[in-house]
Amino acid sequence: MKYIAFILFTVMTNAAAQLMLKHGMMTLGPISFAGVNPVIKLLQIVFSPWVFLGLATFVISMASHLYVLSKVELSFAYPFLSLAYVAVAVFAYFVFREDLNAWRIAGIGFICVGTVLIAQSGRGHEELAASPSTPLQTSELAQ
Template identity: 65%
Template sequence: MNSYIPLILFTVLTNAAAQLMLKRGMTGLGQLDPGHDGLIATVLRVVFNPFVFFGLCTFVVSMASHLVVLSKVQISYAYPFLSLAYVVVAVYAYFFFQEDLSPARIAGIGLIMLGTIFIAQS
């Protein structure tokens, strides 16, 4: 199973990249008001935002690689690695979106990483 860790990590990184692109795109759009702008116009505005569009495309790549992983390894082994996407997103968000990274979040990140190491060793 350890031979699939690079593909699993690719899945994690593309998942995190998708989240970050979606955040960037939605931040650029500001608050949405489908009631005022109309539902279809709002959906089109969101989907055709370049960051949102490429974020959604990146999610498709991430899910495709995850499907390949699931065809090769046990889900109880592969799925917990996806929690590493939170680690990547939280650290990136701290440095580039100036989001809070409190001591509790740092401790949680440490536990996620420790748990993932235990799972990878199993």
């Protein structure tokens, strides 16, 4: 639980990146490659301000996630990323006026409950190192 702030930072930067990418693509309008060099078109998309900012935010999110993975178990940290779905759905409702119907709200509820259950089970590497059980050595696995 010591690294929960870093995990939540990863989640929020991931969600923010999605919202920036959506805004950037809405600004660009429908994408068509007809009569245009696809490489040029791709560069125009990537270097449009909101898309570029979204991609840069993804890099920050990934750097934060790598830090988290160095401190806690993957099976603990990774499920928290599902909270990005929750944040994106809520913010998309308010910012982009996207639909948030009963089915989506129910799904969000299940995601939140699952994340709380996983959070209750979490231990970081330092907690594992302090536990009395020792990991099996490769030579012990062969026996």
